[in-house]
Amino acid sequence: MSLLLSILFSFLAFCTSAVFGLFPERQPLFPWEQNHLTEETLATLIKQTNTQEFAQLFAFEDKKSSNPNKLKAGACKVFPGDPDWPSQSSWDAFNKILGNNALIKTIPLAAPCYQNTGLYDPEKCAKIASNYSNPYLHENDPTSTFWPLYQARTCLPTSNPSSSNCTHGGYPLYAVNISSVQQIQLTINFARNNNLRLVIKNTGHDYLGKSSGAGSLSIWTHNLNDISFFPSLNIPGYSGGPALKIAPGATVRQVYEAADKYNGSVLGGICESVGYAGGYVAGGGHTPLSGLYGMAADHVLGLEMVTAGGKYVSVSSTQNKDLFYALRGGGGGVFGVVTSIIVRVHPRLGVVTSVFEFGTSETVSAERFWEGMRAFFESFIPFTDAGTYSWWRLINAGNGQYQFSMEPFFAPNHTIESFNKLISPWFNRLKELGIEFKANTTLHDAYLPAWQSTWGSDVGLNSAGGVFVPANWLLPRRNWENLTLFNETFSHLRRHVEAGKLLFGYHQAPRNRAAVDNAVNPAFREVICFLIVAGSSPQNPTVEEVRRASKELREEILRPLKEIAPVSGGGGAYLNEANVDNEEWREDFYGGMKRYEKLLKIKKRWDKEGVFYATTGIGSEEWEVRDGGIAGVKSQAGRLCRV
């Protein structure tokens, strides 16, 4: 270690103990986490900002008797135009107490493309349109998301400014540009006391529309993006190892770069722009390092969060243990607002990546191609036993032509020799079949460069603005161990691709290597093959086409997969990348009703009134979004009401 580094390390170690001195019950805090709101500090703040008249709008739960009507069947969150909608002076007082002019009256991202907004500006519009697939365009916007489908596509970029009117659809009406824990507490109190729909948007990556909501107030955490390193952290359950503390807005790329800078690696996903400590870890987080360590959520050591009651709490193996269970795999947006997490940093290790593709040709018949695919699938047991992971696509190119691309095979802690030994049974079989190709196999000395040269350089992987209807299914190892079932599984996948349906996948096995008890879907502990599927729809589908694609996805694509790998047989779905219209979401996303009920109890303990709602999230069966079916899938473009 260089002198400079060691000085930095001891300085950080000093900070850690200093923070411990101040907050013996807490893990180390970021500066903006330190001044939080209590009854006392709230009273002072109200005085300082001269908002006494509105004091009850910011009060903590126990001060104000809650409105029993809120809990009745059919009761809705307030909506603009309702008599209970906060007055302009309430919003102004809210902005005043937040400080920093943090309250944003939101404007849809593509408003400059429309005449009706009064903001028409063809030049700005062209810029937005040409950049619409750039994920950071949406991340940097207070309300825009990756999947406009769930917002009901009411303000997409267009070159025809008067063909339709741009409206908010599922976009929140107000967003708070969060820069402190105190602002999160105030926003939750304000939403709860006014019976407002509350949304949490971090990056807006969510596949199901969880970071949108019509008529809502949004907590926008994107600008909380600190990362700090602890060379040797002592907190309950962890003694003296390296760790990173991460705020929700920090992206997977930023977290990888931080870990690498400190000569370590951290468990993250493949897409660089995802918010690490937001939805990713909350949903479990699968990772190219899962073959060595399990799920990202398995390595979370502690979290800080704000509850539905507006209280700031620490969550760890010794504090608020029920939340510690739920926040690691039970899904984002329903238990509280996470302000930071602490994760274990693993040692630096070498990684072998291999990228290759092949397909049918004059010399490779479809029959031979499928023989080669069978040999690939047959290898999943040795591949996962060797701790590896892969991302691949199986493409029907039409006219009986097929293409396979491996993008990449990812073998952490392997050498070129051990990788070759692992892969050669399959490659030899391909050779026998006359399938020739050249694999680009590279040894990288650490995780970051291995990721950077593969997923980290693939912009297409991150592209936003998608309007197709996706889903996933986790196939368990037992479908491989029983050869009859393996044959059925493989034949099914072959028929699926032959019928022209999309099939992307991973081989991966994030077993419970750290032996933790958390809410990660148990299907992940058994999975050997993770499939991404989608309903087929044209480029710019009509609502009817979206509806048809969603129905096809449910009935013709997911149903047979569920028959082959039911939840009772170790199958399931990853809640972060799932089909929003799946009616069995409770069983499929959470590992059966028993586990679901356990999470529901925790949800009720911390959020009786339903301050937090996310579609297909824990407790969401008690609510419906009245969108009138305008999107073709379950969208967020409507009033939120109790069923």
Ligand SMILES: Cc1cc2nc3c(=O)[nH]c(=O)nc-3n(C[C@H](O)[C@H](O)[C@H](O)COP(=O)(O)OP(=O)(O)OC[C@H]3O[C@@H](n4cnc5c(N)ncnc54)[C@H](O)[C@@H]3O)c2cc1C
């Ligand atoms: C291109 C692409 C690639 C992906 N690759 C992977 C992968 O390799 N592995 C993997 O596991 N997943 C992957 N995902 C899925 C990703 O993990 C989820 O979409 C995740 O929910 C994104 O979280 P976010 O905070 O970035 O997004 P957001 O849409 O902002 O939030 C997602 C959910 O989390 C909630 N949330 C966000 N921040 C907080 C907070 N601070 N406190 C409480 N709740 C919060 C939101 O309310 C919402 O419900 C990928 C997604 C995409 C689009």
Ligand SMILES: *[C@@H]1O[C@H](CO)[C@@H](O)[C@H](O)[C@H]1NC(C)=O
């Ligand atoms: C697209 O948006 C990103 C993020 O806002 C920005 O960095 C980039 O410069 C934009 N590109 C164009 C061509 O406008």
Ligand SMILES: *[C@@H]1O[C@H](CO)[C@@H](O)[C@H](O)[C@H]1NC(C)=O
């Ligand atoms: C847009 O809204 C205006 C005012 O409500 C309405 O008159 C007009 O017909 C709408 N335009 C379209 C294309 O829907």
Ligand SMILES: *[C@@H]1O[C@H](CO)[C@@H](O)[C@H](O)[C@H]1NC(C)=O
């Ligand atoms: C949000 O706040 C940050 C400072 O915390 C500021 O830099 C940024 O410009 C603000 N963004 C918006 C859209 O108001």
Ligand SMILES: *[C@@H]1O[C@H](CO)[C@@H](O)[C@H](O)[C@H]1NC(C)=O
């Ligand atoms: C980085 O980590 C590796 C693996 O733990 C170790 O061998 C190496 O000495 C470390 N390098 C530095 C500069 O600390």
Ligand SMILES: *[C@@H]1O[C@H](CO)[C@@H](O)[C@H](O)[C@H]1NC(C)=O
């Ligand atoms: C990596 O491989 C080495 C030697 O092959 C082994 O000792 C070590 O435990 C492995 N690391 C992990 C995290 O599996």
Ligand SMILES: *[C@@H]1O[C@H](CO)[C@@H](O)[C@H](O)[C@H]1NC(C)=O
């Ligand atoms: C092979 O992959 C490495 C990185 O993984 C890359 O640097 C190199 O350019 C690739 N070579 C070819 C021929 O594509």
Ligand SMILES: *[C@@H]1O[C@H](CO)[C@@H](O)[C@H](O)[C@H]1NC(C)=O
């Ligand atoms: C599985 O399929 C293969 C290839 O078609 C066949 O040789 C084998 O007998 C089948 N096994 C079982 C148990 O059905």
Ligand SMILES: *[C@@H]1O[C@H](CO)[C@@H](O)[C@H](O)[C@H]1NC(C)=O
């Ligand atoms: C293997 O799978 C087949 C088909 O699902 C099933 O009928 C059979 O009982 C299974 N065998 C064992 C030993 O589980």
